[in-house]
Amino acid sequence: MTRTTIAISVLLGVVTAPLAAETTRWVERTKVDVRAGRGSYYEIVETLVKGDPVDILKAEEKWVSVRTQAAKTGWIYEAALKAAPVPPGSSDFLKSAPGDISTSRTAASQGAKGIYAQGYARQRGYDYGVVTWIETHQPDRSQMEAFLQDSGEPSGGAR
């Protein structure tokens, strides 16, 4: 390796190391959804759990475009990330579940998924079907995008 090459390598090292540190963030919340767009109505690309690292690609209006360890890209709300490594963690409800749930990364990433709320509803005599119906009758991404493009006024036009 020539002296010049070494010099360039050192220079690159000096330049890229801080850059890499600046563009890596760690999930600070128990569970975070990486979405296809800047909004909670966009499809979930991947679900991450506390402590997972992501590479920041760009930032727009409090959302950041990220690349995950699984090489998937999407958007995360900036406040869900931290600039320093975060130890893993889980919910108290999840902690209380059987071992195969409490220790399962998959289960943690999915949240409780209603299993405790269903148990609560059953015990109290409430109708959990209400929740199921609501969760399955919400607008999808295309409906939201069309709605946001329509002012709703007779003259029409986007906002």
Place this chain on the structure above:
Amino acid sequence: MMARVFAVTAVGVGLVVLGCQSRGGDVSGVGNSIISGVRQTVNRINPDDVRGATTELDEPEEIELGRAVSSALGSRYKLLRDDPLTRYVALVGNAVAQQSDRPDLRYYFGVLDTTEVNAFAAPGGYVFITRGTLLLMRDEATLAAVLAHEIGHIALRHHVETIKTEKQAALTKGIGASALRVGSGYIRGAAGSAATAPLHSPLMNVLADGAFNAVLKGFSRAEEEQADAVGVKYTARAGYDPAGLRDFLRAVEDGGKQPAKSGFVAKFTATHPGTDERLRDQDNQLKTMPAGGRRAATRFEQRAMKPPSPPAR
């Protein structure tokens, strides 16, 4: 039937809740049995499952509590299973929610089939509005304002602070302390895989009962004012006329002068005498904001005022 109107102030929202007994049982009156149940359950917890719980409440827990409270609300009231109307309310709600302080939370919206003027914010992004509230409205900006107020409670984590306080109280007062000390504890529900079968968590049940009562009882005056203030901002950011909340409060007030509606509003004003102050606050806040924004009265009339659709499955 419900006996008490806690209205809303929420939208101050004209939350008018009549009565205080629920079909699912008055949760406030079963505290002792719940505590007893907790202790009995804890006795059956395997020591190997002991894990420390904290007084913190993370988002998955908040969402799970939101589902529990929603099931309770849907049992106290009847959910209107009108797909087009529900999706329309959700479109307006999501447009506002994306401008809130928690735009990354997934929000769900439902319509309750009652003429009571009322709206509810359950933890974790679950928002309900009654058919009676929709009937008081004339345009989409007003709907956006009412939903924005409820979203404000969620975005500002008003439930979370209340629930955390309950969790802390459970520790200090010894209510359910054993459950907290050993973790939530669980009981398997119906047969099925551990990942999908309903699970009974004593801690979950205690906190869900508390959250449900808190939703019915309403938020503090300070929290209502905060939700009013941020809700108007969310509404304006979404492009709506920010005067929607003021207009709705006026509609609630005017409703008191109409014989057919006076019963609701009389109770509302009796239990929540702050409507005048809130209207004044709205007038003051609106002076600081740019005038204008869309009302979308035609779309509201077409999509919210039409006859109910056949029940959707």
